[in-house]
Amino acid sequence: MILGEYSTPEALESMHHTLGLDLPLWEQFIRFVKTLLTQGDTGNSIIAGTSTKVLIAERAPITLLLIGMACILAIIIALLLATLAATHKDKLPDHLIRIFPTITLGMPIFWVGMLLILLFSVRLHWFPVGGVGEGWTGTLYSLTLPAITVAFSQIPTLVRSLRAQMLEILESDFVVTLKAAGLPSRVILFKHVLRNSALPTLMLLGVNISYLIGGTLVVEQVFGIKGIGSLLFTSISNRDFPVIQGIALYCAISVVIISLLIEITSWWLDPRTKGKQ
Template identity: 90%
Template sequence: MILGEYSTPEAIANMRHTLGLDLPLWEQFFRFVKTLFTQGDTGNSIIAGTSTRELIAERAPVTLLLIGMACVLAVLVALLLAVLAATRKDKLADHLIRVIPTITLGMPVFWVGLLLILLFSVRLHWFPVGGIGEGWTGTLYSLTLPAITVAFSQIPTLVRSLRAQMLEVLESDFVVTLKAAGIPSRVILFKHVLRNSALPTLMLLGVNISYLIGGTLVVEQVFGIKGIGSLLFSSIAKRDFPVIQGIALYCAVSVVIISLLIEIISWWLDPRTRGKQ
């Protein structure tokens, strides 16, 4: 693939020697692992000929910003809907909030992206169809619709989990005691109920973070964003295996790091776990 279709046997032999493919398999694996741990690299791109680490680092900021925006939007919308549903149990708002997110849960993320493009970009002209704008303002503006698309896949499960936890806490004895003491309902809801209900939902977000990252990579392709997702799909089409390996590696590392951060936040939210840990 590097030398082209009409390469000579001598050129192929020289390239195999350059890439170390003529070495024993165990030695190739040892060199690969050594490079992985010492340089954080999976080799050079077959197509571009440059380090996969450099290629991924060049595209990573846009993808990380998109993941962060989608995560913030998902948490804020889920928080708003869950509070609204829990405080209006078995009323019209509660039923709508429980039914509508369940419907959106069955929609593929790329299809949701196409619908949002048709509505907000093609018809209403509120957002660009794709690409990245210039400057911080332009970047945030152009990533808003993709972030909403990715957040759609996370909101339903977060709403259901947080609503169920809030209803359980609202019926607990300490909430009844706080109400009897004359503490305002708003203070009880936001200071006590939400804090005690947030932990399971936060853990659920940590479990689903891999789906969030995977959805982001697909959405980048739909909106024509030059991030890690577009690099992944182009590498798959061109069979650029080192780049594919590098993206898989860094995505896995990102999931581990984010899960660790969520564990730390959970430890901070729930003082009862500090003594155990």
């Protein structure tokens, strides 16, 4: 595949030796694991000829920034919508917010991205159609619409989970006691209800992190962002297997790290788990 259809047997033999494909399978695997553990690398790119770690490191900052922005937006919007729905139970805002997840869960993320481009970029000219701007301000501005697109896939489940938890807490005995003691509704809502309701929703966000990362890679293609997503799809088209392996590995490590951070945050939110953990 690298040398082409009309390559000579000598060239094939030389390439097999260069890639280590003439070694026994167990020895190839040991070399792969050794390189992975000592260098954090999955080998050299077949197409570019450079280390996959270097290629991924060049694209990682923009992807990580996009994931971070999407997480922050998803949490903020979910908090606002869930709080509005829980405090207006069975009223018009509650009904509208409950319908929202039902409709949006069936929308493919790339289709949502294209709709947002048509509306906010092509018609309203609020955001660029694609690419990444220069400087921090330009970068954040150009990544706002992609981040909203990625967050859009996470908001419905977060809103539904947080609303259900808040309604349960609002009807609990200790909230009734706090109201009877004369504490302001705002203090009860933000200091007691939200803190006790956030834990299950935070755990749900941790479970959905892998979907969020996968959605980010797809959205990068829609908006023409040269991050890890575009590198992944280019590598798939070129059958550049070491790069594909490297991206899959680093994405898996990212999921583990983020899940660990969420566990630590959950421990901080719920002091009762200190003894257990």
